[in-house]
Amino acid sequence: MRSLKISIQEQDFSIDDECAVMRAVHKDIGALATFTGLVRELDDENSSQQSVSSLYLEHYPGMTEKNLQEIAEEADLRWPILDIVIIHRIGELKVSEQIVFVGVSSMHREAAFAACAFIMDFLKTKAAFWKKSITENQERWVEAKNSDAKATEKWAETKHKR
Amino acid sequence: MATVHYFASIREKLGLSTEQLELPSQVDTVNALVALLIEQHGSSWEEVLKKSSVLVAVNQSVVSFTSPVTNGDEVAFFPPVTGG
Numbered sequence: 001m002r003s004l005k006i007s008i009q010e011q012d013f014s015i016d017d018e019c020a021v022m023r024a025v026h027k028d029i030g031a032l033a034t035f036t037g038l039v040r041e042l043d044d045e046n047s048s049q050q051s052v053s054s055l056y057l058e059h060y061p062g063m064t065e066k067n068l069q070e071i072a073e074e075a076d077l078r079w080p081i082l083d084i085v086i087i088h089r090i091g092e093l094k095v096s097e098q099i100v101f102v103g104v105s106s107m108h109r110e111a112a113f114a115a116c117a118f119i120m121d122f123l124k125t126k127a128a129f130w131k132k133s134i135t136e137n138q139e140r141w142v143e144a145k146n147s148d149a150k151a152t153e154k155w156a157e158t159k160h161k162r
Numbered sequence: 163m164a165t166v167h168y169f170a171s172i173r174e175k176l177g178l179s180t181e182q183l184e185l186p187s188q189v190d191t192v193n194a195l196v197a198l199l200i201e202q203h204g205s206s207w208e209e210v211l212k213k214s215s216v217l218v219a220v221n222q223s224v225v226s227f228t229s230p231v232t233n234g235d236e237v238a239f240f241p242p243v244t245g246g
Contacts, residue, residue, distance in 0.1 A: 060240070131244045
């Protein structure tokens with residue numbers, strides 16, 4: 001891995017700006033895969049009830065950055081990655097706002113796609129962030145999902161060192 | 163002194179985000195620290211900190227409740243993570 005940017009921030013980010021920087025800095029990038037997570041109005045665990053009006057995101061300063069660094073390093077051991085950008089927002093975020101961005105560049109698409117998915121799966125289950133969902137008349141801390149744990153576990157089976 | 167942080171639902175249930183306390187020499191594991199915290203803050207802390215889903219980190223690494231702790235350590239209790 002040539003460069004790694006990790007940012008935990010309250011302010012919004014621009015996907016275009018992040019991609020433009022990744023493209024501008026190096027001429028050997030052949031593939032750039034990105035993922036953006038958004039605040040969804042309907043909560044899967046709570047779909048019969050009220051729509052989500054916002055989420056509140058909290059982290060553990062110091063440890064969360066370390067978690068993300070380790071996840072990026074693990075991805076780098078598995079695929080020939082060039083650059084990684086991970087941005088995660090904290091604080092109160094309204095419906096349709098951007099929560100998280102992961103961008104991975106590589107020479108060819110396979111590594112970029114796979115590493116981007118890998119980083120998101122591990123971010124959801126290993127990085128110290130907590131999410132509270134806020135509706136018009138209630139606040140509820142989101143429970144960890146079994147499907148997210150399974151998504152992380154599947155990478156253990158497909159481990160191939162480059 | 164050890165620093166103890168509480169996050170998310172645990173912070174809200176306990177009504178405390180961080181505290182510092184001197185660990186007596188017999189408090190040398192996370193389990194012993196949990197017992198000390200329950201003794202100091204009252205039994206309402208027991209159901210929060212003894213819940214099986216609670217995770218603990220010592221010096222910013224997730225560890226088991228049988229792991230050692232000592233003065234100078236940074237300990238944190240939190241629920242399973244839900245970012246992204």
